[in-house]
Structures are given as structure tokens and as C-alpha cells.
Amino acid sequence: MRKVLVLAAALAAAVAAVLTAGPALAAPHDVGCPDQVPNLAGKTVTSTKDLPSHLRCANLRGAVLDGLDLSQADLQHIDAEGASFRHDDLTQADLDFADLRGAHFDRATLDQADLVQVDATGAFFPHASLDQADLTDARLTGADLNLATLVQTDLTRTDLRGASLWAAASVMAHGGGTRINLIQPGAVQLMWVLVIVALVFLVRGAIAAARPLRWRGARRLDLRPDFKPLVAFIIATFLIGLLGNVLAPLQFMDPLLPGGIAVAVMVLACVLHGPPHRADRVPLILRPWDSGPDGPAALP
Incomplete structure (x- = not known):
């Protein structure tokens, strides 16, 4: 009887979960596309007068719509x-869920446009303006964003892996979970570069610590840190950050993890490096020590 009750409760919970999640499980592209969508595939349109009254879900594969005013246009789910949308005015246009793979937006204006969940893989946005645009969950892998402006752009969970970002302006751009490679054209995740720099200091500290082991009489471990490497690390951090703001301004990785690792590695490097060298230039992480009647043992 108990097993039957448990199974019944589990079944009821599963049914309730499905019913509750029903709207969330609905197809995200189900937004009321007309039975007959506009078909402009491969056509060249030179005036907005030649466009149909609505373009939602339209077939625009390979179409040329250069230099048009499409501001505030409803372009959801277009294929x-x-x-080609070169030099177009798409200010406040709605392109949510659009298929923009390989499309051209050279010098187009997409300020405050909605591009939620668009697939713009390999698309071209050179010199385009995407200020305050919403690119949440957008896919721009391998896209060309050279010299594009992304001022205050929402890049939450945007996939920028492999995109070219040379001189892309991203003042106050924000995004959590934005995906970007450690190193790619025009962008370098500088926080992880700092980890590499810290590891270099750690290796140097380990070498300095291992040197006194060749000296006889090294019996005392001296853990007093030398903070000179930390000063050099801070200077390197400043120079890398300055260079990054000029050449690779897009930085969206969570800085806490790589920053914490870099600081921890640098503290260990300072400890290994030991106190400043004495006049005899023997590293002091392991000091020769012999508290005999004549004081510390002389170095061989």
C-alpha cells in the first residue's frame, strides 16, 4: 500500500510539473506567424514602398535591402x-529570434534594437552601431564586429566565441554569462593573462627557493615574504589593463575567479622568493643556521 501511495504521489507531482511548465515548454518561435509569410528571397528592394505591410517571419534569404529605413520594424523570426542590410536604419527594430547567419549589417544602425536569441553566426557588423541593443542569448560566433559600437549593450549570455572584435567600443556594455574565448581577434581575457603573469613570478620564486638547498647547513625555513614581486605584478597589471582598454576593450569574464587565483599565486610567489638577498647574494628562503657558540654557521 505504501508503495502505491508513493507512486501515486510521484505521478501527481510529475503531472503538476508538466502542467506548470507547459508555457515554458512551448516552442519559443510560436509567435503567430501568418499562414503565408512574405517571400522576398533573393530579391533587391530599393525602397520601403516596395516592402509588404508586415515582415514578421518573412523569407529574406539572400535579399538585398540596403539603405532602407526599417526603424521600429517588426522583423521577428525572419529568415x-x-x-544584406548595409547602411540600414534599424533603430528600435524587433529582430528577436531572427536567423541572421552570414547577413551583412555594414554601417547599419541598430541602436536600441531587440536581437534576443538571434542566430547571427558569421554575420557582418563592421562599423555598425549597436548602442543599447538587447543581444540576450544571441549567437554571434565568428561574427565580424570590427569597429562596431556596443555602448550600454546588453550582452547577457551572448555567444561571442570566435568573433572579431578589433577596436569595438563597449563603454558600459554589460552581460552576465557572456561567452568569449580566452584569446580571439581583438579581445583577450586579461584576467587570465594576469594568472599567467603570476605563474611566471611563482616559477621565479620557486627557483629562488631551490637555490639555497645546494648550500650545506640550510636547516631553517624562513617564510618571511618579499613583496618586491608583488610591486612588479601590480605594475604589470596596470600596463596590461591599459593595453587592453586600447586594443581589447571587451571583457566580460567574471573577474573574481581568475583574480582570486592570481592573488593567491602571487602571495605564494612572494613567500617562495623569500626576504631580500643579503650582501653575499644567497637567497634566504632557506637560511643556513647553526646556533653554536660562535653564532650562525658560516657559509661554505
Whole structure:
């Protein structure tokens, strides 16, 4: 009887979960596309007068719509793979869920546009303006964003892996979970570069610590840190940050993890490096020590 009750409760919970999640499980592209969507595939449009009254879910594959005013246009779910929107005004346009793979937006204006969950893999945005645009969950892998402006752009969970970002301006751009490679064209995750720099100091400290082991009479471990490497690390951090703000301004990785690792590694490097060298230039992480009647043992 108990097993039956447990199974019944589990079944009821599963049914309740499915019913509750019903709206969330609905197809995200189900937004009321018309039975007959506009078909402009491969066509060249030179005036907005030649466009249909609505473009939602339109087939624009390979179409050329250069220089048009499409501000505030409803372009949700359009299939615009390989299409051209060069020099277009798409201010406040709604392109949510659009297929923009390989599309061209050279020098286009997409300020305050909605590009939620668009697939812009390999798309081209050179010199484009995406200020205050919403790119949440957008896929821009391998896209060309050279010289684009992303001022106050929402890049939450945006996939920028492999995108080219040379001189892309991203003042006050924000995004949690933005995906970007450690090193890619125009962008370097500088916080992880600092970890590499800290590891270099750690190796140097380990070498300095191992040197006194060759000296006889090294019996006392001296853990007094030498903070000179930390000063050099701070200077290196400043120079890397300055260079990054000029050449690779896009930085969206959570700084806490790599920053914490870099600091921990540097503290260990300072301890290993030991106190400053004495006049005899023997590293002092392991000091020769013999408290005999004549004082510390002389070095051989």
C-alpha cells in the first residue's frame, strides 16, 4: 500500500510539473506567424514602398535591402540568412529570434534594437552601431564586429566565441554569462593573462627557493615574504589593463575567479622568493643556521 501511495504521489507531482511548465515548454518561435509569410528571397528592394505591410517571419534569404529605413520594424523570426542590410536604419527594430547567419549589417544602425536569441553566426557588423541593443542569448560566433559600437549593450549570455572584435567600443556594455574565448581577434581575457603573469613570478620564486638547498647547513625555513614581486605584478597589471582598454576593450569574464587565483599565486610567489638577498647574494628562503657558540654557521 505504501508503495502505491508513493507512486501515486510521484505521478501527481510529475503531472503538476508538466502542467506548470507547459508555457515554458512551448516552442519559443510560436509567435503567430501568418499562414503565408512574405517571400522576398533573393530579391533587391530599393525602397520601403516596395516592402509588404508586415515582415514578421518573412523569407529574406539572400535579399538585398540596403539603405532602407526599417526603424521600429517588426522583423521577428525572419529568415535573413545571407541577406544584406548595409547602411540600414534599424533603430528600435524587433529582430528577436531572427536567423541572421552570414547577413551583412555594414554601417547599419541598430541602436536600441531587440536581437534576443538571434542566430547571427558569421554575420557582418563592421562599423555598425549597436548602442543599447538587447543581444540576450544571441549567437554571434565568428561574427565580424570590427569597429562596431556596443555602448550600454546588453550582452547577457551572448555567444561571442570566435568573433572579431578589433577596436569595438563597449563603454558600459554589460552581460552576465557572456561567452568569449580566452584569446580571439581583438579581445583577450586579461584576467587570465594576469594568472599567467603570476605563474611566471611563482616559477621565479620557486627557483629562488631551490637555490639555497645546494648550500650545506640550510636547516631553517624562513617564510618571511618579499613583496618586491608583488610591486612588479601590480605594475604589470596596470600596463596590461591599459593595453587592453586600447586594443581589447571587451571583457566580460567574471573577474573574481581568475583574480582570486592570481592573488593567491602571487602571495605564494612572494613567500617562495623569500626576504631580500643579503650582501653575499644567497637567497634566504632557506637560511643556513647553526646556533653554536660562535653564532650562525658560516657559509661554505
